[in-house]
Amino acid sequence: MTEQANPAKAQKIQKINGVRGMNDLLPADAAQWTHLEHVLRDLTRAYGYEFLRTPIVEATAVFQRGIGEVTDIVEKEMYSFEDRLNGEQLTLRPEGTAAVVRAVVENNLLYEGPKRLWYTGPMFRHERPQRGRYRQFHQFGIEAMGFAGPDIDAEIILMGQRLWDELGLKGVRLEINSLGQAPERAEHRAALVTYFEKSKDQLDEDSQRRLLTNPLRILDSKNPAMQELIEGAPKLLDFLGEESLKHFEAVQTLLKANNIPCKINPRLVRGLDYYNLTVFEWITEELGAQGTIAGGGRYDPLIERMGGKAAPACGWAMGMERVLELMKVSGSLPEAPAQCDAFVIHQGGETLTSAMIIAERLRNAGIDAILFCPPDGQAASFKSQMKKADASGAAYAVIIGPDELAKNEAQLKDLRSTGEQKAVALDSVVEAVIDAIVGATE
Template identity: 60%
Template sequence: MTRTIQAIRGMNDILPDQIYLWEFFEQTVRDWMTAYGYRNIRMPIVEQTDLFVRSIGAVTDIVEKEMYSFLDSLNGDSLALRPEGTASCVRAVLEHNLLYAGPQRLYYSGPMFRHERPQKGRYRQFHQVGVEALGYSGPDIDAELIVMCAELWKKLGISDVRLEIGTLGSAESRALHRTRLIGYLERHLGRLDDDARRRLHSNPLRILDSKNSEMREIIDGAPRLLDDLDEDSLAHFETLQRLLRDQGVDFEINPRLVRGLDYYNRTVFEWITGKLGAQGAICAGGRYDGLVEQIGGKPASAAPACGFAMGVERVLALMVECGSEILRPVPDVYVIHQGEAANGAAWKTVRYLRDSGLRAILHCGAGGFKAQMKKADVSGARFAVIIGDDEVQAGEISIKPLREAAGQVRVGMAEAVDLLKRT
């Protein structure tokens, strides 16, 4: 027997009974972005592998273990399914010289790909909404992005989220801290796990993000990057805190907050919930002032930037956990008909109803009135419109409420539209 083909593990179908929640979220995000002046940009899901190696960092879990990369058999290019969106967005901004017109507020959404062990809230194809503000150097844009998120959670009916912020300082302050951190970790070399030893000299900051509970004591005792900040980075961070307080946004300072991508500097932040178990981070971001030049922009065109990305699946799961009340869209009318003359009248009727702004389903296929009524009920429609020989001769239609006890009425078309809209 032929083996049944199923979806790839960790890459999920989104079914019609689930899609209403996605559509509500997507429309809310579009309205929210427009209100803040952010414009949509759409990038390919396949990019040159080197784009992500150069931006994310060669010694990162994403590049080393998770990225779907492959050779294009037609020309030998090394390509990758995008594991995140910031690098792709910056590449597009550079390629099309968008910064020539001035700073850019941009957003995008769509699937990302990482080869991880699938579990609740972590998939191999997952969806993100990403927001990038390019050309802005001050902490005011950092604060705006965070305030935007706080507003979105309210719009989505989300509660039980907390904000953690931190700073990675400048390249110079990180270099100073890196030396101190490596020295400290080398004194505890025997207690480091294999992953930490591997990263000790290539990416020691990532060791601070280890989930190995046996290393918690060592991590807690490590030097703090906050203590090595240069004056400008410290002033930037203090202004960010003041702006957030002014806007009534609560936060916690997490001195161990690091990001899994090498391009971040200064501000970093995460929105975290306790309702989703291990996958508690629903949104994360920060500042990446050097990425434009790192990807290939000339120093003269390099621009400061800040952004964030949120995991759509996790946000939707949190909406469900928080009991967000989202109404499922249902048709207004299901049109039932029987007989050749009634069939022609039904086509005209359903077109008239739709032109009048009503959501109308025309019954297709065989079946008597009783069978069609069952399908009308299953459809979720609020009313059944019934057309038979009597209705055709009278030039009228019958309307039967399906969600309440009111009786059936027979009216003309114009009166029917008014009745349906009114009720």
């Protein structure tokens, strides 16, 4: 049958692209992610935090109740859907804290006492993709539950500073504020409503809507036209009682004692409803207008709001893509490590059999090894294989050709330092590679 007789065969198959704002992690970038993940695991281990993983999909109510219904996340950004099998309302998690609290409450994790927890994984928000911000992004977060004192607030902030130091990031500044307790916020709220109502015509559409639902969020607006009006608004710090001020001052004292500089920002409110007392953000000027790379604070009301027994809690989270972007700008991304220790070269046939045996023996000894496999199934020249070996980043090439096989030996070539090549017995290849690696590190 000709192509003319079969139009469907002649038609070019349309390729399918990924969803906008949801990106692939390609091999070239994998080493950067691995490095960051290793640093985060070392950090949490140093402070005694335990790993907890929650599902990607949660009941929508987890975020409506946890984050607050009058928030950008719940109102505009969540990927929510109805389960076709049972009609349940579900949501791809847009952040980690509410999901972690749900898991802690459901599994009664605080029964034996306070918990230090950490999590990482993909989150989903339907917003306009921009530099370092995507619709599927990855978040790392820590949550300290059951601790009421200012010491834990200071500890989690110290963890953040240690992380930036470990990653070699410069120019990251800390801003802090206190949101006080509910009665103090209620008094401040009334003052905000009175203040903004006098200038209602200067508020944008979102702020006019929030005026009667959550006026504190108006202070978080990034609208340039409203900044002068916001600057003149009543400050929450002026409404704090003695206990709230004492807590906030204690946090600052502990940070100062540990040489952590911070700026008090009375407009810092964070974007979620569950915060109280200490809130904070780490900010950089290196990533454009959206300068926050991490933030968090205390959220004492949330555990009870999610159905658990009332308990204090605090934590923070960061977007991993934004931190990697900042590492790139700062020049602190590590070089990609070599793919392997040894690259095994052969000429097919019996040499392939011996090469595969040697490669497996190397791996059994804990040595990373790549065995050359020709894309077309045909033997390739030693020259082309040596190019592949060099490109792999391997420290050594193990060469087994017909001449070597006839002598029951292989050639071991140093690819990185001396370029030296020597013959070794096939049965001694593993020991020779180990000796070479050990000698190079001494």
